[in-house]
Amino acid sequence: MGHKIGTERSQSLLLPELVEDYVGENNPVRFIDAFVDGLDLDALGFKRVKAKATGRPAYDPADMLKLYIYFNSVKTGDNDVAQTDDVNRQLILAERPNGEPTADTLTLVKGDKPEAGANEMLLRTEFLSLDPYMRGRMSSAKSYAAPVEIGQVMEGRTVAQVVTSTLDGFEAGDWVLSSNGWQDYAVSDGENVMALGQSPERPSWSLGILGMPGFTAWAGLTRIGEPQAGETLVVAAATGPVGGTVGQIGKMMGCRVVGVAGGPEKCAYAVEELGFDACLDHKTADLAERLADACTDGIDVYFENVGGKVLDAVIPLLNPNARIPVCGIISQYNATALPEGPDRMNWLMGHILRKKLKMQGFIIGDTFGHLYPEFAKEMQGWVEDDKIKYREDIVDGLENAPRAFIGLLRGENFGKRVIRVGGRAGDDR
Numbered sequence: 001m002g003h004k005i006g007t008e009r010s011q012s013l014l015l016p017e018l019v020e021d022y023v024g025e026n027n028p029v030r031f032i033d034a035f036v037d038g039l040d041l042d043a044l045g046f047k048r049v050k051a052k053a054t055g056r057p058a059y060d061p062a063d064m065l066k067l068y069i070y071f072n073s074v075k076t077g078d079n080d081v082a083q084t085d086d087v088n089r090q091l092i093l094a095e096r097p098n099g100e101p102t103a104d105t106l107t108l109v110k111g112d113k114p115e116a117g118a119n120e121m122l123l124r125t126e127f128l129s130l131d132p133y134m135r136g137r138m139s140s141a142k143s144y145a146a147p148v149e150i151g152q153v154m155e156g157r158t159v160a161q162v163v164t165s166t167l168d169g170f171e172a173g174d175w176v177l178s179s180n181g182w183q184d185y186a187v188s189d190g191e192n193v194m195a196l197g198q199s200p201e202r203p204s205w206s207l208g209i210l211g212m213p214g215f216t217a218w219a220g221l222t223r224i225g226e227p228q229a230g231e232t233l234v235v236a237a238a239t240g241p242v243g244g245t246v247g248q249i250g251k252m253m254g255c256r257v258v259g260v261a262g263g264p265e266k267c268a269y270a271v272e273e274l275g276f277d278a279c280l281d282h283k284t285a286d287l288a289e290r291l292a293d294a295c296t297d298g299i300d301v302y303f304e305n306v307g308g309k310v311l312d313a314v315i316p317l318l319n320p321n322a323r324i325p326v327c328g329i330i331s332q333y334n335a336t337a338l339p340e341g342p343d344r345m346n347w348l349m350g351h352i353l354r355k356k357l358k359m360q361g362f363i364i365g366d367t368f369g370h371l372y373p374e375f376a377k378e379m380q381g382w383v384e385d386d387k388i389k390y391r392e393d394i395v396d397g398l399e400n401a402p403r404a405f406i407g408l409l410r411g412e413n414f415g416k417r418v419i420r421v422g423g424r425a426g427d428d429r
């Protein structure tokens, strides 16, 4: 398409604004003229559809997204892929995945660095947390939170540094826990931002053990699982930030802890480093038999992280009055249909009924947000006293985040997966 495209202003606009303008405008031609200078979209085969706002024929927003990506994406071979002081690299949701996300799900585009206004601050992302819930945000299926819209920056918790600020309580150089999303820079009015001080010892830990995943483990286990000394606790994804923390808290509370993890290296780590009593590799055969051998007294608390065949193996072993905090079912996040085989819903309900099981789902912020200060105090103490071990799996470069996220859902991470957006290995930021 070797045409001259757009004004500088139009190229720096974010696509959702463009589409918003476009469908909200009475004169779509004016919008197109502002965006594309000298390009005959009809001749290029762009379709016209009925605009949502005006009802008139207008170019399809999906095509406009493709156009936006075409002109703004970071091309292979660009030598300025790393974070800079003036460009804002952003990973935008380009399409909704059907099954596992692909290389086309998110696209890296370059935009202008935003400017902070009065009572705002400009934040530069240093670390981006990758979390399984993000798969849900890519989908338009009804859920507890709104999806990310096509063309929007992918959402995510971040640890950032303040670049400029006119906001009371924040000054340049401060570290903060924020929600910048998958991009280099964001403007914030301070809402939902937590100050981390000028030189936090391990800033990225606020995305893991000292933040949302650690809180999830602590609250789900102590408030729903209610483990008692001498009981048997089972948890899968046993070396991740949630599962690894659940198991270690369970040990502190006097439980026998059996983990389930993917591969011998992770299982050895759970037993030798985290102190689990046993850990089973779910990738090898006979999981149900091996779990029964490891839980000779049955299972009193099953902290549900994965669903699928681990859940199948756990159900028959649950003791009367067992508790099941339902935290996540990651084995199903990329599923496009229900699993094959007989419908086991009534089999499960039978176990719940006869054994008087307590099975409770929770969404950490919604269900337990009020407990955060209690968690923060207790976990800080455990970390300082070396009672809890924590492992990070850091991947360098925002540009590598999409691949790292696909890998997280496949279990390729070993510990809490975090993207180092700002610094590089050897840089002590």
Ligand SMILES: NC(=O)c1ccc[n+]([C@@H]2O[C@H](COP(=O)([O-])OP(=O)(O)OC[C@H]3O[C@@H](n4cnc5c(N)ncnc54)[C@H](OP(=O)(O)O)[C@@H]3O)[C@@H](O)[C@H]2O)c1
Residues within 6 Å of the ligand: 131, 132, 133, 212, 213, 216, 236, 237, 238, 239, 240, 241, 242, 243, 260, 261, 262, 263, 266, 282, 305, 306, 308, 310, 326, 327, 328, 329, 330, 331, 332, 362, 363, 364, 365, 408, 409, 410, 411, 412, 413, 414, 415, 416, 417
């Ligand atoms: N309810 C809430 O508010 C809340 C909050 C945070 C997290 N969560 C949930 O908690 C769970 C753990 O989160 P996390 O951040 O700690 O993730 P994580 O453990 O860092 O990463 C996910 C792990 O899931 C395991 N996994 C993936 N597919 C699997 C499969 N088919 N069968 C068994 N295991 C599989 C993999 O570990 P292995 O290689 O060891 O199998 C993978 O490393 C997720 O389900 C997440 O959605 C819920």
